[in-house]
Amino acid sequence: MSGPRGRLRDYSAKVKEAHLLKDGVAWTTGSYTFTVNDKEDKPEQVRGNWLEMLRREGTEWKFAFRPTHERRAPNRRRGRNVG
Numbered sequence: 001m002s003g004p005r006g007r008l009r010d011y012s013a014k015v016k017e018a019h020l021l022k023d024g025v026a027w028t029t030g031s032y033t034f035t036v037n038d039k040e041d042k043p044e045q046v047r048g049n050w051l052e053m054l055r056r057e058g059t060e061w062k063f064a065f066r067p068t069h070e071r072r073a074p075n076r077r078r079g080r081n082v083g
Helices: none
Strands: 005-022 025-037 043-057 060-065 068-072
Touching: none
Parallel strands: none
Antiparallel strands: 005 025, 025 043, 043 060, 043 068
């Protein structure tokens, strides 16, 4: 799958869980949505989930590991029969 085309907009994220494992180590999970334009310049909504492992370095929290999973809204082309 190719990356999103055009300008990212309407970004929204929601943290589902956040946990401190030990001093200086934490993890969070959540979901996000955003809109980009597809190859035909039509708006396409993308949804995804994340899991973050964080570590504290001094006074800052930094990503140690951050996989994501994205899924795009179903492609709804008019006049196309599938099956």
